[in-house]
Amino acid sequence: MRDKVFVHIIESPSDENMLDGLTEGRSLASALELAGIHHCYNLVTTEKSLQIALYGRLSEEIQKNGMLPILHFSMHGGTGGIQLTDNKIITWHELYQLIMPIQQLLQKYSLDLLICMSSCYGSFATQMAQIKEGDIPFQFLIGNRDMIHWSDAAVAYITFYHLLFKGFDPNYCYETMKLASGNDQFEIYNGQQVHFNWITYNQQFKQNLAREVATRLKQRQISY
Numbered sequence: 001m002r003d004k005v006f007v008h009i010i011e012s013p014s015d016e017n018m019l020d021g022l023t024e025g026r027s028l029a030s031a032l033e034l035a036g037i038h039h040c041y042n043l044v045t046t047e048k049s050l051q052i053a054l055y056g057r058l059s060e061e062i063q064k065n066g067m068l069p070i071l072h073f074s075m076h077g078g079t080g081g082i083q084l085t086d087n088k089i090i091t092w093h094e095l096y097q098l099i100m101p102i103q104q105l106l107q108k109y110s111l112d113l114l115i116c117m118s119s120c121y122g123s124f125a126t127q128m129a130q131i132k133e134g135d136i137p138f139q140f141l142i143g144n145r146d147m148i149h150w151s152d153a154a155v156a157y158i159t160f161y162h163l164l165f166k167g168f169d170p171n172y173c174y175e176t177m178k179l180a181s182g183n184d185q186f187e188i189y190n191g192q193q194v195h196f197n198w199i200t201y202n203q204q205f206k207q208n209l210a211r212e213v214a215t216r217l218k219q220r221q222i223s224y
Contacts, residue, residue, distance in 0.1 A: 025074035077119030112139030
């Protein structure tokens with residue numbers, strides 16, 4: 001795996017975090033360097049630099065090394081999206097549009113994208129798979145269901161990548177990262193399963209709503 005995949009780190013800390021030197025992505029890059037794991041670190045501050053990191057620099061890295069990426073996002077996040085250094089919010093739909101061309105590229109090689117969200121509420125990135133039609137932008141996504149401290153995120157993902165690139169099963173890597181960080185709010189999601197569950201939920205909701213409306217109309221008709 002070491003000669004096939006690299007970790008493409010995209011970090012966008014708040015200006016206060018940057019001033020204080022709290023850069024989880026940079027710490028991760030240093031750990032990956034020590035472990036001999038190929039990676040590319042990108043510090044982005046605006047939407048323009050995010051696009052450069054996702055397209056220009058990612059393309060250069062793929063062409064230079066012949067490897068394919070794991071996307072690692074290190075930045076502040078919320079239930080509605082991620083936040084860049086300049087306070088710009090990138091919604092999950094906007095991130096979907098940015099990531100989808102990368103997933104489509106990987107699928108040409110019969111591969112799918114693994115996305116790691118090192119942010120608060122990173123699990124909400126699964127909303128990118130909750131679409132009525134179109135391709136799912138990832139095969140697997142790892143994120144946290146709650147707010148998370150940078151130290152927990154750093155320990156968790158260093159553990160995950162260290163074991164993954166040693167050849168351990170991804171589920172074992174995922175379970176171990178929770179133990180190492182002492183944070184059990186991390187979850188791993190299958191994009192196709194997320195999509196299926198969302199479609200099923202919406203279908204059931206519409207069916208239940210239709211039955212409720214029909215029942216109320218029938219009751220009103222009887223009362224007349």
